[in-house]
Amino acid sequence: MTNYKAITGGEAVAEAMRQINPDVAAVYPITPQTIIMQKFADFHADGLVETELVPVESEHSAMSCCVGAAAAGARVMTATCSAGLALMWEMLGVASGLRLPIVMSVANRAISAPLNIHCDHSDTMGSRDHGWIMLFSENGQEAYENMFIAVRLAERKDIMLPVMVNLDGFITSHGVENIDVYNDQVMKKFVGENKPNKPLLDIKHPVSYGPLELPDYLFETKYQQIPSMEAAKKAYLEIGKELSQITKKEYGFFETYKMDDAKAVIVVINSTAGTVKRVIDQLREKGKKVGLLKIVMFRPFPYQEIREALQNAESVAVLDRAASFGANAPLYGEIKNAIYDLKKRPLLYSCLYGLGGRNIFESDIEHLFNQLLNKGLEEVNYIGLRK
Amino acid sequence: MSEWFFSKQRSSKDIPIGGLMEEAGSSRHFKTGDWRSFRPIVNDAKCISCMFCVIYCPENCIRVKEDAKRGNFDLDFCKGCGICGKVCPVKCIEMKEEAQFLK
Numbered sequence: 001m002t003n004y005k006a007i008t009g010g011e012a013v014a015e016a017m018r019q020i021n022p023d024v025a026a027v028y029p030i031t032p033q034t035i036i037m038q039k040f041a042d043f044h045a046d047g048l049v050e051t052e053l054v055p056v057e058s059e060h061s062a063m064s065c066c067v068g069a070a071a072a073g074a075r076v077m078t079a080t081c082s083a084g085l086a087l088m089w090e091m092l093g094v095a096s097g098l099r100l101p102i103v104m105s106v107a108n109r110a111i112s113a114p115l116n117i118h119c120d121h122s123d124t125m126g127s128r129d130h131g132w133i134m135l136f137s138e139n140g141q142e143a144y145e146n147m148f149i150a151v152r153l154a155e156r157k158d159i160m161l162p163v164m165v166n167l168d169g170f171i172t173s174h175g176v177e178n179i180d181v182y183n184d185q186v187m188k189k190f191v192g193e194n195k196p197n198k199p200l201l202d203i204k205h206p207v208s209y210g211p212l213e214l215p216d217y218l219f220e221t222k223y224q225q226i227p228s229m230e231a232a233k234k235a236y237l238e239i240g241k242e243l244s245q246i247t248k249k250e251y252g253f254f255e256t257y258k259m260d261d262a263k264a265v266i267v268v269i270n271s272t273a274g275t276v277k278r279v280i281d282q283l284r285e286k287g288k289k290v291g292l293l294k295i296v297m298f299r300p301f302p303y304q305e306i307r308e309a310l311q312n313a314e315s316v317a318v319l320d321r322a323a324s325f326g327a328n329a330p331l332y333g334e335i336k337n338a339i340y341d342l343k344k345r346p347l348l349y350s351c352l353y354g355l356g357g358r359n360i361f362e363s364d365i366e367h368l369f370n371q372l373l374n375k376g377l378e379e380v381n382y383i384g385l386r387k
Numbered sequence: 388m389s390e391w392f393f394s395k396q397r398s399s400k401d402i403p404i405g406g407l408m409e410e411a412g413s414s415r416h417f418k419t420g421d422w423r424s425f426r427p428i429v430n431d432a433k434c435i436s437c438m439f440c441v442i443y444c445p446e447n448c449i450r451v452k453e454d455a456k457r458g459n460f461d462l463d464f465c466k467g468c469g470i471c472g473k474v475c476p477v478k479c480i481e482m483k484e485e486a487q488f489l490k
Contacts, residue, residue, distance in 0.1 A: 224402075
């Protein structure tokens with residue numbers, strides 16, 4: 001049975017939060033995330049959730065609130081983007097270092113300066129080494145479904161890490177789609193009950209969170225995060241399999257689209273994947289062997305699986321919506337790492353696009369595919385830039 | 388647990404996840420007295436047991452006796468900050484260089 005609602009991607013995330021009904025949510029507005037928490041605050045005002053809604057004075061406080069509440073034993077959520085995510089920087093590491101299962105949605109937006117409220121991935125890519133599991137969403141439906149996987153993933157005892165669910169600011173967060181909102185009771189059962197690990201409020205078993213660790217122990221404590229992050233890969237597939245019984249969809253580290261015999265492949269994150277699929281359909285009709293690899297899980301990064309997926313491609317363009325100044329763009333660098341062990345490596349190109357919400361058109365992608373098929377690209381390319 | 392905890396270099400598998408301390412009051416096993424470079428020396432004859440030093444001590448290391456008089460300074464934890472000497476109304480606490488006591 002389906003229950004379609006014509007809502008924005010941001011509202012779809014709020015719908016997921018309503019169904020998850022977290023114990024605590026820290027709220028601080030920032031465009032284009034505001035649409036998520038505004039809708040969730042509506043649910044709260046209407047008495048549809050039992051959440052303790054904490055309006056905080058900054059994003060640093062929002063994440064601090066999440067850290068405190070999660071340590072106390074609550075199921076905790078917040079949402080942010082751009083400068084807000086940047087202001088959380090310190091607490092992002094505290095959340096993952098203390099192994100707190102916080103779930104945060106991020107409506108990806110450019111980092112200042114210059115000030116810009118539109119979509120790119122410079123916010124989330126800047127936070128990629130803070131020990132958070134990072135999931136990405138092509139559209140509102142995927143963001144909605146990622147939220148449920150995120151809660152289960154974060155709270156698993158062999159993981160215990162915070163999870164970030166990314167969706168493109170405005171493009172996805174404010175774009176209205178037909179969202180299949182699954183049954184409340186079914187989704188409530190899917191997320192299950194939160195069984196916190198060593199909560200502060202368990203006064204019979206007192207614990208201290210966040211004490212000083214000197215050179216004799218910090219290395220061992222940080223090392224614990226590495227196997228847990230690695231374990232998140234297997235756990236993601238297991239949880240995805242369970243969710244697929246409800247949604248009848250498949251959940252992998254990435255989605256491949258018409259890749260079986262593809263000679264030219266585009267690798268991309270988030271909403272642009274939808275545009276690429278449309279162009280692929282058009283080019284396939286003309287007999288061109290083109291395909292897409294869309295990243296869903298960026299941390300932990302599925303190097304081995306991507307290597308296998310790209311082994312038969314002849315040329316690959318990696319599209320990054322964030323620059324890494326003085327280095328390879330974030331996704332390009334990872335893909336380059338992934339294919340290193342292939343005996344016969346495809347030609348690999350970096351394409352920077354879409355900074356500050358610059359549109360990328362079907363014609364741009366079609367042109368790129370043609371360049372890939374003719375191997376007529378520089379190592380680093382800029383789509384839509386007036387150089 | 389604590390003696391073992393502080394005496395043995397344990398592996399990542401044998402320590403609590405996320406650096407949690409799983410024992411109440413474990414800070415008493417972490418002796419901060421060796422940070423001290425000045426030691427408080429009290430002239431007991433001048434002390435009026437006003438308890439200012441007891442209340443102001445940030446380490447809570449000045450004991451109180453059963454007769455409600457000021458007790459000894461617990462040098463296992465005193466960091467030598469000198470606040471006790473500053474707040475003492477009769478100036479009976481003198482901070483002396485720790486090096487003098489090293490013999």
